[in-house]
Amino acid sequence: MATARTELFASALGLSKQNGQSRPPGLQSGPVTGMTQPGKALGDSQKGSSIPQTSGGIRFGDDWKKSLQLPPKDTRVKTSDVTATKGNDFEDYCLKRELLMGIFEMGWEKPSPIQEESIPIALSGRDILARAKNGTGKSGAYLIPLLERIDLKKDHIQAVVMVPTRELALQMSQICISMSKHLGGVKVMATTGGTNLKDDIMRLDETVHVVIATPGRILDLIKKGVAKVDKVQMMVMDEADKLLSQDFVVLIEDIISFLDKNRQILLYSATFPVSVQRFMAKHLRKPYEINLMDExxxxxxxxxxxxxxxxxxxxxxxxxxxxxxxxxxxxxxxxxxxxxxxxxxxxxxxxxxxxxxxxxxxxxxxxxxxxxxxxxxxxxxxxxxxxxxxxxxxxxxxxxxxxxxxxxxxxxxxxxxxxxxxxxxxxxxxxxxxxxxxxxxxxxxxxxxxxxxxxxxxxxxxxxxxxxxxxxxxxxxxxxxxxxxx
CATH class of the missing domain: 3.40.50.300 (P-loop containing nucleotide triphosphate hydrolases)
Known part of the structure; x- marks a missing residue:
């Protein structure tokens, strides 16, 4: 029946069946340009980059906000999904000034409800199980405390962010490098399947503070002894329901077995099936639960x-x-x-x-x-x-x-x-x-x-x-x- 429907669909479109991999319409073969590739050091100063890696020598008493390169103000109407806040500001969380500069230059003016609930708890070191709608700021809810807690004096992996897809890994790493550009040396690495393993191994021979990865690739690097995660203090699972589905859960539990017993685990998703509850009971320690899903x-x-x-x-x-x-x-x-x-x-x-x-x-x-x-x-x-x-x-x-x-x-x-x-x-x-x-x-x-x-x-x-x-x-x-x- 499924084959018949596909043939009907193809017939309606006036197209014949094609074999083999095809290229996206309008795209030619050749190297990918203009974006950061997995395995590359996203926190490194890149040749030709116009993004400053330090705070620009701001001294005590300066009005540091005047030096910010802010994007155009977003004047579009927003719904209560992101506006129904307690009225907090990012400055209320005692974040590093250089991190605040990166946050504001992202165009983020005030924390959303999930960020208000999550940031102070994550900064305290407590495990979190957070449920919030898609598109309400979950990425900032964990990346902000993650970057705040990075110690640049330590040259080992301090945080791991797990995501289910390669595209999401690239997106998160781009956000992470943009937000941390004034922190003066946070090294961020994206590693996913489908890319050159040798490049990842060479990159991990250098300093890496944050790894953003898909489960299969990071587990491979851990088992090869290349990615040393025994000193990781924070593990984040974005789209946690997908990561704890049958496709990934065995890999995730294997990864956790290599982490320090006192690590912090943060789970974020819009939906939480029964599998998440089982995982929480097994691996999280008195997690702080956030549920912003009134609908x-x-x-x-x-x-x-x-x-x-x-x-x-x-x-x-x-x-x-x-x-x-x-x-x-x-x-x-x-x-x-x-x-x-x-x-x-x-x-x-x-x-x-x-x-x-x-x-x-x-x-x-x-x-x-x-x-x-x-x-x-x-x-x-x-x-x-x-x-x-x-x-x-x-x-x-x-x-x-x-x-x-x-x-x-x-x-x-x-x-x-x-x-x-x-x-x-x-x-x-x-x-x-x-x-x-x-x-x-x-x-x-x-x-x-x-x-x-x-x-x-x-x-x-x-x-x-x-x-x-x-x-x-x-x-x-x-x-x-x-x-x-x-």
Whole structure:
């Protein structure tokens, strides 16, 4: 049945079956440039880098904030997912001035709720089990205390951050180096599968303070005696539910067996299945539990479904592209084959499109992730590889071309839009086979996925249509995007 559906899908697209690995549309072969590669020292001073590695000689009594190179202020409306704070400032946590400089230059003005709850507890050395929505600042909740506790006088690995995907490892390491650029020598290394093991071994022969890794690769390095983790004081598990699934849990427990008995373990995720509870009981010591999930889906994401047949999906997608005001969109399919077929069809329709999935060569995965994140393409077709932790602020529309099978996958997919309290739109293309899944997911997430209307108000997902000036709101004459879905 699955084969028949794939053939029907390919027939509807007018495409023949392709064998072998293919390159993402619009990408040529050649080396990946412009991004940090796994195994390279992200904390090292790189040739040609314009990023200062020290605080610039600020003396006591100086107004150090005047020297900051702040990004443009984000004036977009934010939802209570990130604004319902206790009113704390980052300065309240007695952080190093140089770390504060990096935080503010990231554009982070005040801590989000998960950061308020997590940072002081993490700084105290206590284990944490934290549950918070996607896109509400979990990365900063653990990277800030992690960097604060790094001792530059020690030349061994002091912290390990575990993530489930290579793309998330690259993203976290880029954030970590940006935040630590004024600390004067924090050495950060990303190491993942699919890259040259020899490069990682050579890098670990030098000083490394923070390792951000996927489980398989770091365990390999530990067992080879290259990555010495016996003095690690903090281990973070981002997207902990995925890391404790059957795919990874044996590797994670093996890694922990090499750590010091007095290490600190921090777990962060949006969903916590039973496997997390078992792990917590076995490995965490009186963990401080944080639960900010009063509801599962983000407040800023509006969710719709369009009831279609399999043959109507591409036509419906084409209609959405022509009518919606898309900054960037992520389109999810349930198989790698359908990802490639759909990406080719979207390109044939005249829209810019990349694709990414786990069976691609790592070189092309890196290239696609880097280019899409930098805004070189408007639409990205992918599998669930891209649902974990990927933070691209420009994404305001997520489309489930294939509807997911369970609530957890749905939650992580739509969480790619509406990042950090901003507005987003999730549109689901539903066939007759999906109608029971739709009802089940609505019930489990206690959310309302509405039928797609004839027009979608742009103010639901386009930031510039929100204004604090009543006169400006009255002047807006065309706030709606017409949708004529089948």
């Amino acid at each position: 599962l889906t983000l407040k800023g994401i509006t969710q719709y479904y369009a009831y279609v047949t399999e043959r109507q999906k591409v036509h419906c997608l084409n209609t959405l592209f022509s009518r919606l005001q898309i900054n960037q969109s992520i389109i999810f399919c349930n198989s790698t084959q359908r990802v490639e077929l759909l990406a080719r069809k979207i390109s044939q329709l005249g829209y810019s499109c990349f694709y990414i999935h786990a069976k691609m060569m790592q070189e092309y995965r890196n290239r696609v992730f880097h280019d899409f994140r930098n805004g070189l393409c408007r639409n990205l077709v992918c599998t669930d590889l891209f649902t974990r932790g990927i933070d691209i602020q420009a994404v305001n529309v997520v489309i489930n071309f294939d509807f997911p099978k369970n609530a957890e996958t749905y939650l992580h997919r739509i969480g790619r839009s509406g990042r950090y309290g901003h507005l987003g739109l999730a549109i689901n293309l539903i066939t007759s086979d999906d109608r029971f899944n739709l009802k089940t997911i609505e019930e489990q997430l206690v959310t309302d996925i509405k039928p797609i209307p004839g027009s979608i108000d742009k103010s639901l997902y386009v930031a510039e249509f929100h204004s604090t000036n009543p006169d400006e709101e009255e002047e807006e004459e065309e706030p709606r995007a017409e949708i004529n879905a089948p």
